[in-house]
Amino acid sequence: MPDAADRSPDDDAFLDELGRRTFAWFLDHTDPATGRTPDRTPDPAFASIAAIGFGLTGYGIGAERGWITRAEAVARTAATLDALLALPQHAGPDAGGHRGFFYHFLDLRTGLRYGGCELSSVDTALLMGGVLFAAAYFDADDPAERAVREAAEALYAQVDWTFLQNEPPLVSMGWTPEHGYLSAQWRGYNEAMLVVLLALGSPTHPVGEDAWPAWCATYDRAWGRFGGEQHLAFGPLFGHQYSHLWVDFAGIADPWCRAHGLDYAENSRRAAVAQQRHAIDNPGGWDGYGADFWGLTACDGPGGAPGVPATAHGVPLSDYSARGAGLTDAFDDGTVAPTGAAGMVAFAPGIVVPTLRAMAGRPGLYGPYGFADAANPTVGWTAGTQLGIDQGPILGMTENHRSGLVWRTMRSSPHLRRGLERAGFTGGWLADPAPS
Numbered sequence: 178m179p180d181a182a183d184r185s186p187d188d189d190a191f192l193d194e195l196g197r198r199t200f201a202w203f204l205d206h207t208d209p210a211t212g213r214t215p216d217r218t219p220d221p222a223f224a225s226i227a228a229i230g231f232g233l234t235g236y237g238i239g240a241e242r243g244w245i246t247r248a249e250a251v252a253r254t255a256a257t258l259d260a261l262l263a264l265p266q267h268a269g270p271d272a273g274g275h276r277g278f279f280y281h282f283l284d285l286r287t288g289l290r291y292g293g294c295e296l297s298s299v300d301t302a303l304l305m306g307g308v309l310f311a312a313a314y315f316d317a318d319d320p321a322e323r324a325v326r327e328a329a330e331a332l333y334a335q336v337d338w339t340f341l342q343n344e345p346p347l348v349s350m351g352w353t354p355e356h357g358y359l360s361a362q363w364r365g366y367n368e369a370m371l372v373v374l375l376a377l378g379s380p381t382h383p384v385g386e387d388a389w390p391a392w393c394a395t396y397d398r399a400w401g402r403f404g405g406e407q408h409l410a411f412g413p414l415f416g417h418q419y420s421h422l423w424v425d426f427a428g429i430a431d432p433w434c435r436a437h438g439l440d441y442a443e444n445s446r447r448a449a450v451a452q453q454r455h456a457i458d459n460p461g462g463w464d465g466y467g468a469d470f471w472g473l474t475a476c477d478g479p480g481g482a483p484g485v486p487a488t489a490h491g492v493p494l495s496d497y498s499a500r501g502a503g504l505t506d507a508f509d510d511g512t513v514a515p516t517g518a519a520g521m522v523a524f525a526p527g528i529v530v531p532t533l534r535a536m537a538g539r540p541g542l543y544g545p546y547g548f549a550d551a552a553n554p555t556v557g558w559t560a561g562t563q564l565g566i567d568q569g570p571i572l573g574m575t576e577n578h579r580s581g582l583v584w585r586t587m588r589s590s591p592h593l594r595r596g597l598e599r600a601g602f603t604g605g606w607l608a609d610p611a612p613s
Contacts, residue, residue, distance in 0.1 A: 184579075188530050192575050193242075195519075195533065195547055199572040200239050202546040202563055203232045212257020213285055217477075217550075217564045223291040224283040227300040228565025231573065233257060233307030234422070234583060237314040238576045251321050254311045258328035261304075264288045266335070270354050277336030277382075279304060281351070295351035295359060298341050302372040303566075306423040308332050309375075309593065313586045333592060338376035338384050346387040348372055365395040366409045370420035370441075378596025389600035393433045400437070401504045404451025404458075408444050412501020412508065414452060414474040415570070417445040418520035422573040424593065425584035428605025440605075442524060448503070449521035453528050455502040456513075462490055463511035465554035468528070469535035472517025473500040473509055476551040476567060479558035480510075489555050511555040515548035520570030523578040547571060588612075 184192070206221065207214040207229075214228040215221030233254060240250035264273025264283075273288050274280055278301045282291035312329035315322040341349040347362035348369075363369040373392045376384040399410040411417060426441035434440050456471030479485045480496040488494060492510045500508050515536050522529040537543040541559045542552055550560040550567055576582050587593055589612040597607060 183526070184530070188534070189579070191534055191537070192522075192530070192579055195537070196238070196242065196572055196575050196579075197244055198545060199547040199568050199575075200235055200242075200244050202568050203235045203565075203572070204239070204245070205546075207232050207253075208285070209253055210256055211260040211288060212253065213260070213283060213288060214565050215285065216282060216566075217562050218546075219561070221285060224285050224288075225300070225565050226279045226281065226283065226297070227303040228569065229257065229261075230300075230304035230307030231422075231565060231569025233304075234310045234569070235572050237310060237586065238572060238582060241576075241580070241582055248321075251315060251325060254315065255321065255325050255328065258308065258311065258325065258332060260288060261332055262328060268354055274301075275352070275354075276340040277301075277332075277334075278341070278352075293353065293355070295353050296341075297351045298348055298363065298372050299350065299369045301336065302369065302375050303419060305333055305336065305375055306371055306420075309590050310423060310583060310586055313589045316589075333375075333379070334381045336375075336379065337382040338379055339382050342384060346385055346391040348376060348384065348388065364392055366399055366416065367411050368416045368419040371423065374420070374424065374593065374596035374600060376596070377599040378592040378594070380592065380595075383599075386599050389431065393431070396433055399505050403503050404454035406447035406451040406454075408439075408447035408451065410448070410504040410506075412473070412503040412506030413499045414448065414472060414501070414517040414520060415499075415566075416501075416506075417448045417524075418570050418574060421445060421523075422520075422570060422577070423583060423587050424597070425577075425581070425588065425606060429597065429602045429607050430604055431601045435603075445521060446524040449518070449525040449528065452502055452517070453532075455509075461492065461509055461511065463509070463553075463555050465513070465552075466511075469532045470513055470539075470554075471532065472513050472515060472519075472521075473502050474514050474517035474520070474567075475499040476512065476514035476516065477560045477562050477564065478510065478512045478551060479553045479556050482558055485556050485558055489553075494553070494556065510553070512551050512553040512558075514551040514567060515542070516550075516567035516571050519548070520574045523574045526578055 213224035214232045216225040236250040240247045280290040281294040281297040315325045343358040351359045456466040459466040480494040552559040
C-alpha cells in the first residue's frame with residue numbers, strides 16, 4: 178500500500194469521491210432489513226451472495242470513512258447476518274443453501290434459491306470474505322458488536338467445505354439438487370484462491386492440507402511472459418483481485434511463490450501492467466484503447482443491445498462475459514470495464530489512478546453511483562448498469578490502496594491465518610504474533 182504522500186491531493190479527493198459514490202450504490206440498493214444486495218441495477222431481479230459479501234465489507238469502509246455511522250454499519254451488518262442464518266438449509270430446491278453453502282443467486286424477497294442456480298463454492302467464499310471481515314472489524318465489547326461476531330462465526334462454522342470435495346483434494350465449483358456436483362473442480366490460478374484458503378482455515382469442516390498443492394499443481398501451464406511481464410496468467414482481471422481484496426498477499430509466499438521469487442501481490446501488479454500494455458498495443462484495433470483506457474474482466478457488454486451489430490472487427494460481441502487478455506482465458510471484443518483497472522489500484526496505482534481519472538471524464542461513464550459497468554467505444558455503447566460484483570472491487574481495493582483497511586482488518590482473522598499457514602504461506606505479516 179503506497180503512502181498517502183505518493184498521491185496528489187487531487188488524486189486523493191477523486192478516490193474519496195469514487196469510494197463514496199460506489200458505497201452509495203450498496204447503501205441505496207441493498208434491503209436494510211435483509212441485507213440482500215441485487216446482482217445488478219437498475220433492474221434488480223435477484224440477489225447475488227457474492228455482492229452481499231462485498232456489501233458487508235463496504236459497511237466497515239463506510240463507517241471508517243464517515244459515510245455512515247458505526248451504529249448504522251453494525252445494524253446493517255447484523256440484519257444481513259441474521260437473515261442469512263435464518264434461511265433454510267437443506268437438499269431441496271426451496272432453500273437458501275445446503276451444508277452451509279449458499280445458492281449463487283437468491284430471491285430478493287424470500288431469500289430462497291433463484292431459478293435453477295447452483296450451490297456455489299466461490300460465491301459462498303466471497304460472501305464469507307465479507308462475513309469474516311465483519312467479525313474482525315466490529316470488535317467493540319458491547320452487545321451489538323458481540324452479536325455481529327457471534328453470527329459471523331456461526332455462518333462460517335456451518336460451511337461444510339468437505340461436502341464439495343467429490344474429487345478430493347480438489348473442491349468442486351458447485352452442486353445442484355437436480356444434478357448433483359458440477360463437473361468442474363477449482364484448480365490452477367484464478368479467482369477462487371479464497372475458496373481453498375477458507376476451506377483450509379475452517380474450525381469445523383476443514384479440507385486436508387493436500388488441497389493447496391492440488392490447487393497449485395497446474396500453475397506451470399499459466400506461467401509465462403505476456404505484455405512484457407513474466408507472471409502467473411489469468412486473462413480476466415477479476416482473477417487477480419477478488420480473493421486479493423481480503424487477503425494481503427504482499428510479503429507472504431507459498432512454496433510455489435518462493436520457488437519463483439515473487440508473491441501474489443507482485444503477480445497482480447505485473448498482470449495490471451501487462452493488460453495496460455495490451456491496450457496500448459491494441460492488436461484488435463479497438464477504438465479508445467490506450468494507456469488510460471484498459472481493463473478486461475467479467476462485465477456486461479453490447480451483445481444483443483438495440484442498434485448494435487452482432488460483430489465488430491470480425492469478433493462476435495458478447496453481452497455479459499468474462500473478457501481478458503493474457504496467456505490463458507483471453508477474449509477481447511473491445512469492451513472495457515472500469516472495475517478491471519480499479520480493482521488493481523492497490524497493486525499498480527501509478528498506472529491505475531490516471532486511468533480512472535481519465536475514465537471518469539468520458540461522457541456517460543461516471544455518475545452518482547460511480548462508474549457504469551462497461552463501455553465499448555468501437556460500437557458506441559456504454560452500459561446502463563452497475564453490477565455488485567464489479568462495484569465491490571472498486572470500493573474495497575480503492576480503500577486498500579488508501580488505508581489498507583480491509584487487509585489490516587483481515588490479518589486479525591484466526592481462520593484466514595490458519596488457512597494461509599496450512600497452505601504453506603510464510604513471511605511478511607504472518608511472521609508477527611497472532612492477535613490475542
